[in-house]
Amino acid sequence: MSASPVLITGGAQRLGRHCAERLVDDGHPVIISYRRERPALDALRERGIVTLAADFSTEAGILDFLERLKAETSSLRAIVHNASDWAPDITGPKAGENFERLFRVHMLAPYLINLHGRALLEACREPQRDIVHLTDYVARKGSRKHAAYAATKAGLENLTLSFAAMYAPAIQVNAIAPALIMLGEGDDDAYVAKVKAKAVMDMVPGPGVIYQSLRYLLDNRYVTGITLPVDGGRHLR
Template sequence: MTCSSPILITGAAQRLGKAAALWFADQGYPVIISYRSDHHDLSEFHQKGIITLQADFSTPEGISDFIHHLKQQTSSLRAVIHNASDWLPDSSDMEQMSEGFTRLFNIHMLAPYLINQQCQPLLLASDGPRDIVHMTDAVVSKGSRKHGAYVATKAGLESLTQSFAAMFAPQIRVNAIAPALIMFNEDDDDAYKAKALKKSALQTEPGADVITRTLDYILNNPYLTGVVIPVEGGRSVV
């Protein structure tokens, strides 16, 4: 499949975002990614012609700066996939609590909100299907004892899915994916892995491919908007 308008994937220097970016590039899509830290090896992206833009979504200024540079790179977009995320535990210190919540709010809610609004003309400039996908979290439906701010801001992003679906219809479809455990981190020990796997009915680490397949399904389904697709291995039935 080929498309002249790029797919934008935020926070795509590693893990799920990286897998999606490389897969879409292999399918013939132009791809633009944002990445947060300059320690990432970006050579694999550049070899596939993927445009990489450094961005700090933790501040309004950083979000605005990213949007400015994005508009210098392209005049249209096929899709926007909001994958940028941060994982901060709650703190007992009031100052840290405030700073952490603000950071998570900016990354999970303010950045998608502003990017969607500012990129609407770029999406409308594409002459084919147009999609926005929010990456939320399956834990939104259950809450968390230790990551309340994280869950709250992901829940806010999930709510924005319905709002933008209503605002941008019928020209732009807006959906969300709510994953649970998809990939372990390299430093996760065996005890943690065993405990985590038991939280789902399927008790498996599926890998990034299940998210890439879900993204492909969303972008190629002409009758889907305003929905949240759980990709969580049956956590809701355990």
């Protein structure tokens, strides 16, 4: 157990929430950021998880979050960049705005949080400190309908390499690149069959595999600058 909390951005739902709850189960204090108020946050707060509202779609919102984070804690054991926006490409006059928003959420927010959070990580008295970027399988494959999303996630993957080199050996920086891990509301049997057919493992595994991957990185002192694929062997198709 670490006395310094783990920060998970976008920790109010799905993968972020699962990892936050599992970390608490394992005895770690946790801080999450969230974009909007939702009932699930009350359950997280009851478990002792600190919740900080954040708008990563603007630089001002990112910097405001950082000020409140520094007021909340003097150290961090790890930073897990999970906040994401699965937005499709659009055409017309707002196409540029759409790309810029995804850039700020997927790249500028992690970039600034890593820079400002370095001192918080270095203040942790544990022998290991980590930054983990949640990227995406499509960062290397591209996407016909989510080109801006894929490109900005690829940028986040590249930031992994840069920060790993900058912060070694005191802070390890790695990435996890999942394919589809959880189903969404309204996903029907046809969609499930289509998803399963994309990977040789023929399954939708659920969020536990991401926590296993996160724990591997948080517990291994000799791994930095890698992207860990969690995609069921899609590259084998």
